Amino acid sequence: MSATELAAGHLTRDVVETTARPPRRMPLLRVWSWLWPKLAAVALVLAAWQAVVWSGWKPDYVLPGPGPVFRRVAQDLGNANFDLGIAITMRRALMGYAIAVAIGSVAGILIARIAVLRRAIGSAILGLQSMPSIVWFPLAILLFGLNETAIFFVVILGAAPSIAGGLLSGVDHVQPLLIRVGRVMGARGMSLYRYVILPAALPSFVGGLKQGWAFAWRSLMAGEIIGIVSHQVGLGQQIQFARDFADAEQLVAIIVVIFVIGVAIDSLFGMLDREIRRRWGLLGVEA
């Protein structure tokens, strides 16, 4: 280290660091800056929708405007049968998803750990992810009949590969240096997985969970729309009913409800994802 190096003024950050954290911005301001672009987008979409309706392109019994649709949503939500429909759909979604998470996680770990298994089906996992879930339904109906088992079969086939794939790519992309550090500290085999590899793979795993949810939700809607379980009427089936009765207001109202549920759950995953990435130091400077 030469004198010129010192004179160049490499000021060590150790000197200026303190134990105090930088102050957070005002919470209200943060919420507002998060909210307003979304509100603006919603307003634009509603305005465009209303404009199309006013243009008279289609009669309003085919394409109703936002006003009647939202009145219908409010009315539906006050209806016990409709709420039961939401509950049935959500129960199916959560159960199917939970099973998919369990199967996907176990499969992901096994494939990551067992080289032969990976060579055998590692790429098949990717292939499965690109299968449109609706192609499974005819087979599912033949195998299980017109019941919830058929729906779960397709939901799991839709979601589990994404979850396994997320875990697998997380495990694959753990920094080799971290694994060496773990081994130097005496972690081997399972303890290396528990303390180093799995935590390091968590951000990617959460990405897989999120994608898996999207696939599960789509598969479920497809299954409900083709009317697999007719005695327990979920949201998808109510859409089909609305079409059968040419009740466009109801149809669009249900689409709105499905969309809102999807966005709500997606933003839960988004929050989880951000929290993990923040903690893992992957976000860069806090915005």
Add this chain to the structure above:
Amino acid sequence: MSNILQLSDKHSLSVERLTMAFPHNDRLLVALQGVTLEVERGELVCIVGASGSGKSTLLNILAGLDEPTAGRAHVHGRVALMFQEAALLPWLTAAGNVELALELRGVKRSERTEVARELLHRVHLDGFEKRLPHELSGGMKQRVALARALAQDADVLLMDEPFGALDAITRDRLHEELERIWTESGLTILFVTHNAREAVRLGDRVLVFTSRPGRVGHEVKVDLPRPRSLDSPELAVIAGRITDRLKQEMVD
């Protein structure tokens, strides 16, 4: 390590005719060839060599991360290894990183918090226990890595250019702290660097590595009193001679 070498009591680390070759584009790349060296218990030995001289490979073998192609390496007791990057687990706090090393060593849960706090105190990180790695500066990260290495309660500490990426002042302070910890603990340290001054600043002895394949080409005993200053003329003279050696090796 399978090759157990009979060590005399005073030696903490011993390497004999160690050779390491990697397959590389249909050829064998010989990283180390016939390296022989011994380090006494409590000694601080520096290895200095150009990049590509197999210094890191040697440390990886000593740490048990790689198996040598031929020859023997033996370390008496437990080994800890520090890298050029701090390589902290990013999801654990400073204290959490140290506590994990304690946990893997089998320290009881009830004692870990206290021991980790004490270790972070030794590297002057009081008050930073709850910080995550990305909230720490480069120098602080290396301090945590040092605390974590100490948490392994190793007899031998291997250091692979640990301060290479730090600025001059931070490096200077870490030299002082490493020297203090070494004096207090009686650790055996093998410190790898490409910086001749750093090697002379820290080492009881400096081993000069030749490049491709790596071998111990030359040994310098440093008899300067401690603590040494990086800028002292005596140190500069010795470091200058080592640098000349390194340059000759590179020309050959």
